[in-house]
Amino acid sequence: GQQLNQSPQSMFIQEGEDVSMNCTSSSIFNTWLWYKQDPGEGPVLLIALYKAGELTSNGRLTAQFGITRKDSFLNISASIPSDVGIYFCAGITGTASKLTFGTGTRLQVTL
Amino acid sequence: ETGVTQTPRHLVMGMTNKKSLKCEQHLGHNAMYWYKQSAKKPLELMFVYSLEERVENNSVPSRFSPECPNSSHLFLHLHTLQPEDSALYLCASSERRGERVGETQYFGPGTRLLVL
Numbered sequence: 001g002q003q004l005n006q007s008p009q010s011m012f013i014q015e016g017e018d019v020s021m022n023c024t025s026s027s028i029f030n031t032w033l034w035y036k037q038d039p040g041e042g043p044v045l046l047i048a049l050y051k052a053g054e055l056t057s058n059g060r061l062t063a064q065f066g067i068t069r070k071d072s073f074l075n076i077s078a079s080i081p082s083d084v085g086i087y088f089c090a091g092i093t094g095t096a097s098k099l100t101f102g103t104g105t106r107l108q109v110t111l
Numbered sequence: 112e113t114g115v116t117q118t119p120r121h122l123v124m125g126m127t128n129k130k131s132l133k134c135e136q137h138l139g140h141n142a143m144y145w146y147k148q149s150a151k152k153p154l155e156l157m158f159v160y161s162l163e164e165r166v167e168n169n170s171v172p173s174r175f176s177p178e179c180p181n182s183s184h185l186f187l188h189l190h191t192l193q194p195e196d197s198a199l200y201l202c203a204s205s206e207r208r209g210e211r212v213g214e215t216q217y218f219g220p221g222t223r224l225l226v227l
Contacts, residue, residue, distance in 0.1 A: 004153075103152075
């Protein structure tokens with residue numbers, strides 16, 4: 001079946017630093033989504049990407065849909081303490097029910 | 112506020128109990144989903160309802176029984192669960208138009224279930 005490999009698994013950074021994480025797959029996806037999940041809550045959509053090569057920003061967050069359609073990247077600039085959480089990538093191929101999630105990147109921000 | 116609400120937020124039940132999880136979406140969507148999230152595992156899709164009809168069931172044990180009475184409400188009925196069923200159960204909704212790809216799913220806050 002389809003798998004999404006997300007890296008790194010966890011990151012410890014200082015406030016103000018920039019963060020990069022990525023998601024790769026051996027399969028092609030038509031849509032890439034990035035979610036953030038806080039402890040005890042459901043995932044919240046951050047950015048949706050619909051076209052290969054697309055670069056989309058949401059405040060300090062920027063995500064890119066890889067040209068090969070097999071990967072996606074999320075960057076966070078000037079991190080702040082509330083960026084702490086788990087970031088998930090998700091890919092869609094075929095019907096919308098085929099939403100495949102990555103294993104998540106846990107981000108910790110120290111002051 | 113994501114527009115998708117779930118109740119209860121926390122639930123503790125014995126293996127012989129029967130309980131139900133409820134999800135309600137206020138986004139005007141026509142597809143709803145149940146996911147299971149266990150520690151250190153990716154989100155697992157359990158059920159998909161589109162236009163109130165179940166269109167996907169990922170080989171989930173029969174002790175989980177979904178119900179979708181209308182496009183805004185989704186239930187997950189639980190009976191004779193096992194301790195390994197303890198997890199965060201997430202509901203999501205999206206707008207589906209035929210087979211068009213790319214619909215984005217919006218999640219509720221989840222129900223944290225503990226089976227003793």
